[in-house]
Amino acid sequence: MKADKIRDLDTAELNKQLADMREQTFRLQFQMKMGATDPLKKYRQLRRDRARMLTILREREIAGDPGPAPAAAKGKKKGK
Numbered sequence: 771m772k773a774d775k776i777r778d779l780d781t782a783e784l785n786k787q788l789a790d791m792r793e794q795t796f797r798l799q800f801q802m803k804m805g806a807t808d809p810l811k812k813y814r815q816l817r818r819d820r821a822r823m824l825t826i827l828r829e830r831e832i833a834g835d836p837g838p839a840p841a842a843a844k845g846k847k848k849g850k
Contacts, residue, residue, distance in 0.1 A: 773826065776819075788824070791816055791820050792820075798813040799813070
């Protein structure tokens, strides 16, 4: 996943995807320990994507920026 696409996601969605990646990483590690060599490329890509996401989350934390607005709130206007 490219960094631009990651930056477009809100913080809650990034955290959700990180949790999913953690589970996928665990499963791939298990497969590799069982002797399968096919998951190695996917495992490396997951590690890179996870590092990108963690970096962007840390940048937002330092800047105090929550990131883009959640998708549900983007089209809504405040009423009186």
